[in-house]
Amino acid sequence: MPIRFHLDEHIPSAVAAGLRRRNIDVTTSVEAGLVGADDPAQLAFATTSGRVLVTYDDDFLRLHNEGAAHAGIACCRGTVKIGEQLRRLVLIHSLLTPEEMVSRVEYL
Numbered sequence: 001m002p003i004r005f006h007l008d009e010h011i012p013s014a015v016a017a018g019l020r021r022r023n024i025d026v027t028t029s030v031e032a033g034l035v036g037a038d039d040p041a042q043l044a045f046a047t048t049s050g051r052v053l054v055t056y057d058d059d060f061l062r063l064h065n066e067g068a069a070h071a072g073i074a075c076c077r078g079t080v081k082i083g084e085q086l087r088r089l090v091l092i093h094s095l096l097t098p099e100e101m102v103s104r105v106e107y108l
Contacts, residue, residue, distance in 0.1 A: 003093050003101060005074070006051035008042055009035050011085070015054070018086040024093050027051065039063060047071050052101050054089065054108075064105055072101030076108045084108075 004025040007016055011028070019026045027049070029035055034042055039059045046053040052072035053060060060073050074092060076085060088108045092101075 001098060003072070003096060003098050004049070004051045005089065005093075006032070006042075006046040006049060006053050008053065008055040008057060010056045011054050011076075012082055014082050015085050015089070018082070019089060019093075022086075022090060024090070040068070043068060043070055050098060052092070052098075054085075061105065064103075070103060071098065072103070073105045074108055075105060080108050 005019060007026060007028045009029040013028065016026050016028050029042065032045055034045060039057065040063065043053060043060060043063055047070045050071050052074055053070065054074045056076045061075060064070065064073055074089060085108055092106055
């Protein structure tokens with residue numbers, strides 16, 4: 001099974017649309033009813049769904065460093081344009097397996 005993504009509420013919906021156009025399985029915090037949910041709840045949803053969490057929020061890196069279990073985190077650093085986010089997520093999707101992403105952080 002290929003990598004699946006979960007986009008937190010700060011990732012533009014255009015990223016989800018672009019991934020879907022490429023037949024990549026993605027959910028968003030809006031769709032999952034998680035808008036305004038705290039970071040542990042967001043991470044728990046992604047983890048139990050077996051999805052790599054895509055975020056701009058450095059608090060997820062803190063949770064990772066504290067040993068929180070997760071299916072992977074793709075963290076945007078600085079300003080990353082939508083097209084570049086898509087390119088990098090597609091690259092992760094094509095090069096890594098879900099098993100390789102477990103407890104791993106990739107920077108976009």
